[in-house]
Amino acid sequence: MSATAITIGDPLTEHEVSREKLEDIFGDICEHPLYDHELHGCLNCGICTATCPSAHYFDYSPREIVQLLWTENLEGIYDAMQEKIWACAQCYTCAARCPFGNSPGGLVSILREVSIKHGMQSAKDVLRPFSRVMLKLITTGNQLAPNMITPDHFADWGPNISKIDAPLQVLRKAVPMPTMHTTDTAWVVNLKTSIELYTIWEESGVLDQLETIDENLFDVIIDIMDEKREEYEDWLDEQDDD
Ligand code: SF4
Ligand code: SF4
Incomplete structure (x- = not known):
């Protein structure tokens, strides 16, 4: 592993990615024309997750996705793009309930687009x-x-x-x-x-x-x-x- 590389995930599925790549991916997310419309802040209240149908069936939480983006947790964002973002059903119940006017479903959609742009294996598999x-x-x-x-x-x-x-x-x-x-x-x-x-x-x-x-x-x-x-x-x- 190079000095700037980061290892993410458990030992069976771990992958390495450079800091540069993580910043590149996050840059593409932030530059998406809808990003500022979908994220305005986050109280970490969990209302989105409480109303999310996918959260009931999968290891998935829209609150977690929004928090990763809001706190600019680049490693966590990359990790979520490997699997979790594909659990969202794009029903937008979360967007109707968020007190901040965020759209977690819309943010997931942006993450999916960026994962396709970067040719991530998760996008290919899905x-x-x-x-x-x-x-x-x-x-x-x-x-x-x-x-x-x-x-x-x-x-x-x-x-x-x-x-x-x-x-x-x-x-x-x-x-x-x-x-x-x-x-x-x-x-x-x-x-x-x-x-x-x-x-x-x-x-x-x-x-x-x-x-x-x-x-x-x-x-x-x-x-x-x-x-x-x-x-x-x-x-x-x-x-x-x-
Ligand atoms: S759009 Fe996705 S994150 Fe939002 S409530 Fe529906 S399944 Fe959950
Ligand atoms: S995205 Fe909205 S509903 Fe979800 S935790 Fe943040 S503030 Fe609460």
Whole structure:
């Protein structure tokens, strides 16, 4: 271990990270545009943890996360990013209850973004099972067609979903877009829209982050984007010819 490195965690999972790296990570957290909106101070009162559903089931406490950030405990923040931040369900009950107007759930969201930016193993492990969802989302702009949103596909909705399922069917049909009604057409996206979408992913750095997290998925998506762009160029050429 170098003179500036710090060892965190128990002997089985310990990892080393330099002071520089810790400061780099904390810098990215503080520079996030939402950071100052989500953290205003902390009384350490624990109201957020008392109302947090995830705290009931996991070794996780939003109060602890907020305290780590508020006290600028860089080692503790890094340690929490290895596992604990992924226990948050992003329900934002905590944000509605905090007397300081903090949003612990929002802070967790920032920590997740930064963990992706730094290619942390925890982010790779958590996101790997969602690669098919990410593929659909990034290449088509959506991952579900409304007619896929049924109790059969989402068993965890429980039996009471039938009470709202019927109105949902009516609401879906009320949306005046043919693409909203079938699985077949929901993933057929206007070519120009696709190209604009890809440009947004590129310019916003989403693709760079994806490459950090999952290189194989990144390659597949780049191939699809190249194909679509060629198709679009051909279509433009045809318009010129006409
Ligand atoms: S957003 Fe996260 S931290 Fe806040 S109450 Fe919900 S699960 Fe807990
Ligand atoms: S974040 Fe808010 S609710 Fe949670 S411990 Fe701090 S002051 Fe209390």
